[in-house]
Amino acid sequence: MWLSTKTRYGLKAIYEIGLHFDDKPISLNTISSKYDISLSYLEQIIALLKKEGLIKSRRGIYGGYSLAKQPEKISIGDIIRALEGSYAPTECVEENDLCEQQPSCVTHYVYKKINDSISEVVNNLTLKDLIDEKL
Amino acid sequence: MWLSTKTRYGLKAIYEIGLHFDDKPISLNTISSKYDISLSYLEQIIALLKKEGLIKSRRGIYGGYSLAKQPEKISIGDIIRALEGSYAPTECVEENDLCEQQPSCVTHYVYKKINDSISEVVNNLTLKDLIDEKL
DNA sequence: TCAATTCCGAGTTATGTACTGGGAATTAAG
DNA sequence: CTTAATTCCCAGTACATAACTCGGAATTGA
Numbered sequence: 001m002w003l004s005t006k007t008r009y010g011l012k013a014i015y016e017i018g019l020h021f022d023d024k025p026i027s028l029n030t031i032s033s034k035y036d037i038s039l040s041y042l043e044q045i046i047a048l049l050k051k052e053g054l055i056k057s058r059r060g061i062y063g064g065y066s067l068a069k070q071p072e073k074i075s076i077g078d079i080i081r082a083l084e085g086s087y088a089p090t091e092c093v094e095e096n097d098l099c100e101q102q103p104s105c106v107t108h109y110v111y112k113k114i115n116d117s118i119s120e121v122v123n124n125l126t127l128k129d130l131i132d133e134k135l
Numbered sequence: 136m137w138l139s140t141k142t143r144y145g146l147k148a149i150y151e152i153g154l155h156f157d158d159k160p161i162s163l164n165t166i167s168s169k170y171d172i173s174l175s176y177l178e179q180i181i182a183l184l185k186k187e188g189l190i191k192s193r194r195g196i197y198g199g200y201s202l203a204k205q206p207e208k209i210s211i212g213d214i215i216r217a218l219e220g221s222y223a224p225t226e227c228v229e230e231n232d233l234c235e236q237q238p239s240c241v242t243h244y245v246y247k248k249i250n251d252s253i254s255e256v257v258n259n260l261t262l263k264d265l266i267d268e269k270l
Numbered sequence: 271t272c273a274a275t276t277c278c279g280a281g282t283t284a285t286g287t288a289c290t291g292g293g294a295a296t297t298a299a300g
Numbered sequence: 301c302t303t304a305a306t307t308c309c310c311a312g313t314a315c316a317t318a319a320c321t322c323g324g325a326a327t328t329g330a
Contacts, residue, residue: 001225001226001229002137002222002223003224003225005287005288005289006288008225008242011242027306027307028306028307029306038288038289040289040290040291041288041289043307043308057306058297058306059295059306060296060297060304060306061296061297061299061303061305062305062306063307064306064307065307088136089138090138106265107146107147107265110260110265111138113256113260114256114257117252117256118249118252121248125248130244133241140318140320141319162274162275162276163275164275173321175320178276178278192275192277193327193328194275194276194326194327195273195275195326195327195329196272196273196330197274197275197329198275199276200276
């Protein structure tokens with residue numbers, strides 16, 4: 001299990017925010033209760049999503065969070081990158097890779113294939129897909 | 136980077152063992168020097184591969200390790216499972232999953248797609264592919 | 271008998287995850 | 301203009317795991 005609670009909680013949270021796209025902002029208290037996630041921890045997680053510009057906030061009473069973009073403009077990849085930092089299996093296939101032996105390194109080939117297949121999935125799947133799925 | 140040094144070192148090691156498929160067994164000392172991995176640590180890693188029946192050993196002087204099967208019968212998935220335990224992004228898509236809300240859980244759908252795409256890659260790529268690549 | 275090897279189990283250190291807690295700033299409603 | 305519900309911010313803590321090190325026993329071909 002290589003996805004941390006940050007990503008797992010954060011994905012549920014932004015999905016919930018996405019469900020209320022047209023409505024008033026939704027508060028963290030609501031999400032915290034619904035998914036049974038500690039409020040303080042959720043605050044920290046949601047801050048990462050905001051920092052990446054995926055959601056926006058309104059402070060004060062009746063405040064809360066809403067999506068900063070259309071749900072079809074927010075990919076699962078964006079969300080994982082915001083929360084986890086990266087989904088790369090190894091450092092050598094990270095964006096800013098500094099591994100100089102590639103591509104002579106055989107194992108690099110393996111890690112690149114894994115990374116590419118994950119990219120394919122997460123960058124072509126958006127919040128809208130999840131919302132429309134209506135499970 | 137969600138693959139640990141166990142997997143990263145172990146993959147290099149079994150690849151090296153695979154290169155000597157027809158030869159005499161190769162010692163850990165050789166691999167340890169070539170890839171600059173501590174011998175004691177390598178011993179522990181290699182033990183995992185042996186426990187899973189991917190390699191076999193000969194003790195004593197001129198002993199060492201060799202593949203227990205043909206390289207085309209050893210998939211990268213086998214190797215990662217032996218070393219890392221699993222490559223599942225979350226517990227809920229693990230083999231012995233105990234998550235009861237699936238498939239009503241939206242996020243489960245995401246994790247399953249990621250897991251499936253990794254499976255596709257690692258279970259269809261074998262040691263033979265790496266050896267033949269001859270990089 | 272010796273030296274090179276595998277095998278085995280215990281201990282160590284550093285890092286990161288998964289939180290908890292306190293308190294300040296904001297804001298709509300009464 | 302006070303109040304309550306919210307976001308925001310920063311500091312700290314407990315626990316688990318990763319990534320090793322170390323010591324020594326058992327095996328085996330020359």
